[in-house]
Amino acid sequence: MALITWQDSYSVGVELIDSDHQLLVSLINQLDDAMKEGGGRDTVGSVLNVLLEYTETHFGREELLMEKAGYPELPPHRREHEKLTTQVRQIVDRFNGGDASSLDAEVLDFLKTWLTGHILGVDRKYAPFVKDLTLTPEELLASMNLDLGDLDGSADDEDSFADQLAKSN
Ligand SMILES: [Fe+2]
Ligand SMILES: [Fe+2]
Structure with missing residues (x-):
């Protein structure tokens, strides 16, 4: 059984945010599954790393929306x-550092509690302020904090990919 079951009460009424939250729920469930199934270090490690990255992406998006509002x-x-x-x-650092036993049911429970607690607590409060706002593709990309490196091969161009996109429009 999944560790976290998405419930209607988790919806904050903002589509972009709800789908982010659903993705985070799914990642925590995948992590739980991978551990229960005795998934290898690589499987568990990659889910963990994606979870950290997506957490940062999601928080960045929320902060951008709150700023706009x-x-x-x-x-x-x-x-x-x-x-x-x-x-x-x-x-993630403990796990990547070789301490695989640090990732146990208690940690999963902590992740479950922080996500649902944060959604039902503070995320709910900002939702009415941002519900009519959207993020542009550039803002979405910027929130992803991607390090796409040097796409066009010019070594002296230090603009991020999102900056380059914004300028090209
Ligand atoms: Fe959130
Ligand atoms: Fe939040």
Whole structure:
């Protein structure tokens, strides 16, 4: 059985955010499955790394939306994100550092609690402020924090891919 079952009550009423949250739920469930099935280090490790990356992407998107909306509670929300990111990064670092036993049911339970707790708590509060806003493709890309390197081969161009896209429009 899945560790977390998506419930209607988790919806914050903003499509982009709901699909991000569903993806995070799915990643935590995949991590749980991989561990229960005795998935190899590589499988568990890659799900963990994707979880960390997507967590950062998602938090970046939320912060951008809250910024656009002029949401007054952005600073404490951002601090909450920073705290959660640090906690997830510590879990990933411990695992990547060779301590596979550090990833246990307790950690999975922690991940479940932070995600559902954060969604039902603070995410719910900003939702009404941002529900009519959207992110442009450039903003979505920027939130993904992609390091696509040097796409056009010019060594002196330090613009990010998102910057380059924004300029080309
Ligand atoms: Fe969220
Ligand atoms: Fe959030």
